[in-house]
Amino acid sequence: MEHLINQREQNRMAEYRKRTNPFPFVLDELASLRPRLKTVFGFTHVYLDDKLLFSLRDSVKRPSTNGIWVYTTIDNLNSLAREFPDLPRRQLWRSGKNAWLVLASRVPGFEEHAFKLCELILNGDSRVGRVTRAYLKQKDQLSPRAELVDGF
Numbered sequence: 001m002e003h004l005i006n007q008r009e010q011n012r013m014a015e016y017r018k019r020t021n022p023f024p025f026v027l028d029e030l031a032s033l034r035p036r037l038k039t040v041f042g043f044t045h046v047y048l049d050d051k052l053l054f055s056l057r058d059s060v061k062r063p064s065t066n067g068i069w070v071y072t073t074i075d076n077l078n079s080l081a082r083e084f085p086d087l088p089r090r091q092l093w094r095s096g097k098n099a100w101l102v103l104a105s106r107v108p109g110f111e112e113h114a115f116k117l118c119e120l121i122l123n124g125d126s127r128v129g130r131v132t133r134a135y136l137k138q139k140d141q142l143s144p145r146a147e148l149v150d151g152f
Contacts, residue, residue, distance in 0.1 A: 021044065022044060022056045022057060022058030022066075023056050023058065023068065023105070023114065025111070025114070026056065026068065026114050026117075026118060027046070027056075029115065029118035029122070030046070030118055030121060030122070032122075033048055033121070033122070035047060035048045035053065036048070042057060042059050042062075043055040043056065043057050043069070044056040044057075047132075048121070048129065050131050050132075051129035051130060051131055051132075052071050052129060052130060052131075052132045053070070053071065053121060053128055053129040054068050054069055054070045054071060054117070054128070054129070055068070055069040055071075056068055056069075057069065058105065063106070064106075065102075066104065066105040066106065067102055067103050067104040067105040067106070067107075067110065068102070068103040068105075068113075068114055068117060069100050069101075069102050069103075070100055070101050070102075070103060070117060070128060071098070071099075071100045071128075071129055071130045072099050072100060072101070072127055072128060072129070072130060073097060073098065073099055073130055074094055074096075074097055074098070074099050076099070076126075076127035077092060077094065077099035077100075077101065079127060080101065080127045080128065081101055083116060083120065084101070084103070084113055084116065086109060087101065087103070087107075087113070088107070091103070091104060091107075098130060103117065
């Protein structure tokens with residue numbers, strides 16, 4: 001009986017680690033940049049400075065949404081998509097000025113896509129990621145104070 005409890009506990013912990021750090025090889029590749037991670041609603045969001053670069057998702061309940069969600073802008077979506085020529089068009093999404101492409105983990109070549117994304121980020125490709133609304137709001141709130149200080 002104790003063996004079954006230990007096995008269940010190990011399975012639960014393995015699932016927890018998988019949820020909080022899906023696709024660890026991606027984060028290992030980017031470790032030198034020291035990105036910030038934030039886990040919300042089943043996604044592990046990866047930030048670098050003022051940009052949300054991508055989100056990782058590996059859900060047991062909704063496997064169709066698993067993979068790497070790469071954030072960009074409408075202006076950069078098509079050129080960024082050309083970096084992944086075999087990516088199906090249905091993996092490209094747009095909403096207002098924002099866009100993203102989904103490197104689905106179920107698609108053949110997922111790991112190659114993931115490593116290509118890491119290479120782009122490590123080379124400073126500005127097409128990957130977008131400045132978040134929260135950052136812009138924070139920046140706007142700080143701007144008037146900065147002007148007052150400069151006025152003295």
